[in-house]
Amino acid sequence: MDFLIGHYNYWIVIILMMVGLYTVISRGNLIKKIIGLNIFQVSVFFLYISMGTVEGGAAPIIAEGIKVYSNPLPHVLILTAIVVGVATTALALALVVRIKESYGTIEEDEIHNLDHSL
Amino acid sequence: MGNNISLLLVVIPLIAAPVVAVLPRGRLPWAVATVVAALCAVLAAMQLWMVLDGGTISYELGGWAPPWGIEYRIDAVNAFVALIVAAIATITLPYALLSTEREIPEEKIPLFYSAMLLCLTGLLGITQTGDIFNVFVFLEISSLSSYALISLGRQRQALTAAYQYLIMGTVGATFYLIGVGLIYSQTGTLNMQDLATILPGVQHLKTVDTGFAFIMIGIALKLALFPLHLWLPNAYTYAPSVVTVFLAATATKVAVYVMLRILFMVFPHGFALATPAEELFIVAGIAGILIASVYAIYQEDIKRLLAYSSVAQIGYMALGIGFASAMSVTATLIHLFNHALMKGALFMAVGAIIYRIGACRMDQIHGLGRAMPWTFGAIVIGGLSLVGVPGTAGFISKWYLVAAALEQGAWISVAAILIGSLLAVVYVGKLIEALYFRPVTDTGKVISEAPMLLLMPTWVLVFANIYFGLDTALTVGVAEKAAAILLGGGAS
Numbered sequence: 073m074d075f076l077i078g079h080y081n082y083w084i085v086i087i088l089m090m091v092g093l094y095t096v097i098s099r100g101n102l103i104k105k106i107i108g109l110n111i112f113q114v115s116v117f118f119l120y121i122s123m124g125t126v127e128g129g130a131a132p133i134i135a136e137g138i139k140v141y142s143n144p145l146p147h148v149l150i151l152t153a154i155v156v157g158v159a160t161t162a163l164a165l166a167l168v169v170r171i172k173e174s175y176g177t178i179e180e181d182e183i184h185n186l187d188h189s190l
Numbered sequence: 191m192g193n194n195i196s197l198l199l200v201v202i203p204l205i206a207a208p209v210v211a212v213l214p215r216g217r218l219p220w221a222v223a224t225v226v227a228a229l230c231a232v233l234a235a236m237q238l239w240m241v242l243d244g245g246t247i248s249y250e251l252g253g254w255a256p257p258w259g260i261e262y263r264i265d266a267v268n269a270f271v272a273l274i275v276a277a278i279a280t281i282t283l284p285y286a287l288l289s290t291e292r293e294i295p296e297e298k299i300p301l302f303y304s305a306m307l308l309c310l311t312g313l314l315g316i317t318q319t320g321d322i323f324n325v326f327v328f329l330e331i332s333s334l335s336s337y338a339l340i341s342l343g344r345q346r347q348a349l350t351a352a353y354q355y356l357i358m359g360t361v362g363a364t365f366y367l368i369g370v371g372l373i374y375s376q377t378g379t380l381n382m383q384d385l386a387t388i389l390p391g392v393q394h395l396k397t398v399d400t401g402f403a404f405i406m407i408g409i410a411l412k413l414a415l416f417p418l419h420l421w422l423p424n425a426y427t428y429a430p431s432v433v434t435v436f437l438a439a440t441a442t443k444v445a446v447y448v449m450l451r452i453l454f455m456v457f458p459h460g461f462a463l464a465t466p467a468e469e470l471f472i473v474a475g476i477a478g479i480l481i482a483s484v485y486a487i488y489q490e491d492i493k494r495l496l497a498y499s500s501v502a503q504i505g506y507m508a509l510g511i512g513f514a515s516a517m518s519v520t521a522t523l524i525h526l527f528n529h530a531l532m533k534g535a536l537f538m539a540v541g542a543i544i545y546r547i548g549a550c551r552m553d554q555i556h557g558l559g560r561a562m563p564w565t566f567g568a569i570v571i572g573g574l575s576l577v578g579v580p581g582t583a584g585f586i587s588k589w590y591l592v593a594a595a596l597e598q599g600a601w602i603s604v605a606a607i608l609i610g611s612l613l614a615v616v617y618v619g620k621l622i623e624a625l626y627f628r629p630v631t632d633t634g635k636v637i638s639e640a641p642m643l644l645l646m647p648t649w650v651l652v653f654a655n656i657y658f659g660l661d662t663a664l665t666v667g668v669a670e671k672a673a674a675i676l677l678g679g680g681a682s
Contacts, residue, residue: 093361102353116367116368116371163338171349171350187347
């Protein structure tokens with residue numbers, strides 16, 4: 073039981089990761105794929121952030137009387153990764169808009185049919 | 191000056207990118223981008239010359255000492271790859287002028303060159319940095335700009351190709367990120383040098399194994415290692431000609447470099463041998479060479495044919511990584527360089543055909559070889575190099591790879607390399623047959639030779655194919671030094 077509860081952050085990460093990856097693979101709607109990709113990326117953000125926590129540690133701001141601090145570096149890394157994730161999502165959405173304009177649909181199978189019926 | 195080169199290589203194209211984006215339309219954005227690329231090539235050549243004696247350059251970003259700060263660490267390996275990237279950019283950009291004027295809407299041209307420079311920044315950044323998280327950031331800079339570049343293709347399939355690449359590329363990059371996180375959780379460092387000293391102490395942990403697996407799969411997606419290559423044929427086929435030339439000659443090469451660096455220099459020597467990674471590389475390499483080559487034979491679109499051939503060529507590099515001997519890693523590095531030359535030349539020649547007739551399907555190019563003799567000549571010599579005919583660069587890489595396979599007694603791999611070359615004869619032959627021996631389809635249009643500005647860069651690469659097939663002092667010399675660093679670094 074301790075194993076289950078003690079590692080709860082990892083369970084959340086694994087569940088989110090699988091939900092996200094499954095959505096990317098199984099959905100035919102281009103927007104839903106992007107949502108899946110976002111969930112997948114967010115799970116990795118959680119992995120980093122929860123990893124940086126030190127048990128009993130305070131926020132990493134120097135103050136008197138505090139000896140144990142959490143590790144701020146994973147948080148900083150994830151700030152960068154969030155920026156990358158936002159840029160990726162923006163670009164992906166822009167592509168979907170263009171796809172909708174030229175195909176009139178954002179369903180993968182319909183796009184496939186349009187390309188191969190010519 | 192010495193140390194600063196490593197940073198300048200990244201900063202110059204990075205600063206130039208937004209500048210180019212706001213320049214007025216016309217040829218100015220192109221001129222600036224070309225000058226920047228040429229400057230980078232000169233700096234990269236100086237950098238390689240400085241580290242060739244076996245030394246390393248270390249640059250501390252913002253004055254923070256490694257392993258806390260980000261370090262740019264240059265040795266013969268990454269200086270060599272940086273030079274390939276910068277040199278290919280310098281040869282591609284003069285070619286880009288006419289090709290983009292034909293293929294890309296006028297109002298998007300400044301943005302196009304801006305994205306090209308960003309892509310160059312990302313690729314050079316990957317080669318320069320000595321920090322595994324920084325690799326992720328640059329990987330995404332180059333990937334995001336290449337998604338945008340691919341989506342500029344003339345057909346609407348370019349959009350879906352870019353989307354598909356974006357999804358697979360992002361999954362790959364995120365896998366890499368997971369791997370880096372897991373490794374960081376056990377070592378507390380991101381600096382490659384530092385990791386190499388800490389990892390031997392924790393290499394028995396399952397977390398490190400898992401992190402290693404995530405990193406390998408993530409990069410394998412980026413370098414389009416068979417069977418993770420699904421994004422590549424569409425992306426190369428529908429991208430604008432210039433983008434195909436640039437990406438085919440540089441992007442996958444840089445991913446191979448990251449693979450080599452992490453496999454041999456970050457992880458302790460022998461770590462990969464204890465995992466199935468080496469066998470997987472050999473199996474994926476052989477499967478890639480054979481299956482992708484067969485696929486190439488059946489393609490009706492020339493760009494797609496060459497794209498499948500690229501997947502097969504990556505198979506050769508994977509074989510070299512799999513054998514993990516000094517000889518085989520040398521072969522991989524030589525092929526990295528030579529493949530950039532041959533695919534660069536071939537895709538440029540195909541781009542010249544697209545410039546003239548606006549298409550590149552097998553049934554539309556019948557007899558074109560006689561109307562465009564110089565373009566045809568480039569395809570013949572590039573094709574021979576791809577096959578590995580003696581006297582061309584392709585022969586040198588195959589020679590070293592076969593020698594490395596024989597050294598290990600890996601007969602199946604030797605057979606795969608030779609069969610792969612025979613399959614290349616078939617698809618290159620098919621291309622030449624359509625271009626020269628088929629009767630001209632009468633469209634009523636008179637087709638003339640491609641303009642000089644397209645032919646010159648193509649032939650620079652064609653001559654390089656012949657030159658580096660005859661004089662191997664530069665390629666083999668540098669690759670042997672680089673291989674010694676890669677294989678020696680992990681052991682110490």
